[in-house]
Amino acid sequence: MERRRGAELETVLLDAAWDELMEVGYAQLTMESVAARAHTGKQVLYRRWRNRAELVVAAMRHHTGSIVDNVPDTGTLRDDVLGVLQRMADRFTTLGPDTIHGLMAEAPDLDPEVYRRMTGVMRTVVERAAARGEIPTADVPAQVLTAPTNLLRHEIFFTHEPVPSSILTSLVDDVFLPLVSGTPRRSG
Amino acid sequence: MERRRGAELETVLLDAAWDELMEVGYAQLTMESVAARAHTGKQVLYRRWRNRAELVVAAMRHHTGSIVDNVPDTGTLRDDVLGVLQRMADRFTTLGPDTIHGLMAEAPDLDPEVYRRMTGVMRTVVERAAARGEIPTADVPAQVLTAPTNLLRHEIFFTHEPVPSSILTSLVDDVFLPLVSGTPRRSG
DNA sequence: TCCGTAAGAGACGCAACGTCTCTAAGGAGC
DNA sequence: GCTCCTTAGAGACGTTGCGTCTCTTACGGA
Structure with a gap:
């Protein structure tokens, strides 16, 4: 043997x-x-x-290797963020929600690490955009920085069908880009 | 007996x-x-x-009765949204993340209903604000409307400590209000 | 060649599941 | 007030999968 x-x-x-x-x-x-x-x-x-x-x-x-390796670098902020979201969606779709929920329930100490990684990825993407002059500043509130990935993760967790790409674009175009591009301070 | x-x-x-x-x-x-x-x-x-x-x-x-009964109506959008978030946070904090994850893993058909309710609550709040003239329009993208509650829910799911109120205010002031108040269309 | 580590295999006790069975309480109907 | 029918209360039962323990034996290192 x-x-x-x-x-x-x-x-x-x-x-x-x-x-x-x-x-x-x-x-x-x-x-x-x-x-x-x-x-x-x-x-x-x-x-x-x-x-x-x-x-x-x-x-x-x-x-599957780490997502952190090779951060998207397409030349535009929009495509970079879309790339990040697309990768997340792909990855979690192959796993399926039951696996994710099961793991969350049984390995509670594991999750914070996983999602804090994405913060670093998003920071890189935003800093590059700011360096290109695409957005006024890379000094973005943490809640804004993590909003797209967190919202996507939320979507994946609560939805049992694969996430449609229209959601990804909406997260970028309706939520993220308005927050980082103008960054209009409220007048009140 | x-x-x-x-x-x-x-x-x-x-x-x-x-x-x-x-x-x-x-x-x-x-x-x-x-x-x-x-x-x-x-x-x-x-x-x-x-x-x-x-x-x-x-x-x-x-x-605990439904959250949907008595939607906050304080007179300002900011306080209304904060009220909604605070109630969510309180409620889920008493449950704890392990209960939530366990339920999600074992009762997968249950969750969509739970979180779609909050969309209705947020819609009411936003419509009232628009009627007061506090924001230009109540016609807000779905992803924007649900962003604060979804982000809070995400936070609750992934964090094992109670959510600090600074996160609630950041979600409102840094994410939600900028998106609904100015709604500046990107120039590009 | 010898020895120690760990592979391969499975028995074991335990915990909880969900089903099944049994007795008897206590309303409903006459 | 008696009878019947539902179902509460209690627990036995078989099953599954956990995590541990034990045993033999292959194999790499000294």
């Missing part, structure tokens, strides 16, 4: 977890089913991850 | 579920624990609700 070890085994485990996630979804995914799919025992899983949630998160990380 | 029936029994059951929810949280709440607290059997619960999620939702509804 060929016995897998080290990185090779780990890849097999993570792939098994990912495949199981894609086929049956998070709610139906069990440690037993992943172990069986990888032709190994549960202990091998528990030696590496403390529970289902950690295993699935690791599988997700393994399957 | 006094045997409870009908509405009286139902109230006891829902109260037991609510108390259990407040004391141990959603993850630790079991049908058995609720039944025991209500001094009854599980079958009495299952005769009324199909599962844990439905029971808890019913308990929440029973404990």
Whole structure:
């Protein structure tokens, strides 16, 4: 019997977890089913991850690299932000809301990190736009900076159909760009 | 033995579920624990609700009435919106994120209804402001209308501490009011 | 060649699910 | 006031999946 070890085994485990996630979804995914799919025992899983949630998160990380790498840089703020949103939408659509909700419920310490990353991405995009002179300043309130990604995430969480692209454009054109372009201080 | 029936029994059951929810949280709440607290059997619960999620939702509804009743009407748009947000924050804070995530994971068909209600509330608030002449028009894009409540909900979902009131004011002053008051069309 | 680590496999006890069964309380109808 | 029918109260039951524990054995390092 060929016995897998080290990185090779780990890849097999993570792939098994990912495949199981894609086929049956998070709610139906069990440690037993992943172990069986990888032709190994549960202990091998528990030696590496403390529970289902950690295993699935690791599988997700393994399957798709970080969003933070290669921030969109199209030359216009609008397309950059749309690019960011499009990537988020694509990514979460493949996961599906049940997986997301399940993970949120079981791995509560995990989420803040995930979404704080996007703040950095948006900051980069906005700073580039300001450097181009496209917007008056990169000094944008945090709530404005994170509004598009947060609203999209909200949409993904509460909607069970894929997010239509009209929502993405509306978030950019109706919400984000007006807030950063004019930045009209209220007269009151 | 006094045997409870009908509405009286139902109230006891829902109260037991609510108390259990407040004391141990959603993850630790079991049908058995609720039944025991209500001094009854599980079958009495299952005769009324199909599962844990439905029971808890019913308990929440029973404990706190709808938000839609009495929309804030303070005379200024800013205070109205702040009032709406404050109520949302209060309500969700008593529940806690684990309960919310747990419910979302187990009762996926439930959520859209809940958050579409707030759209109606915001529409009312904005229409009143337009009628007062406080803002130029009540014809506001849907994404703008729902931005504050959605962003707050997002914040509640991803944060594990209570939402500070500075976030509420920022959502109103930095995001919402600029979008509805000037509504400056971008020059480009 | 020997040894120690960990893979592969599965038994185990536990917790909670949701179903099923049983007894008896207490309204409704006569 | 008696009978009947619904259903409360209680808990047994089988199932599932968790996370732990145990055992044998492959294999890489010294």
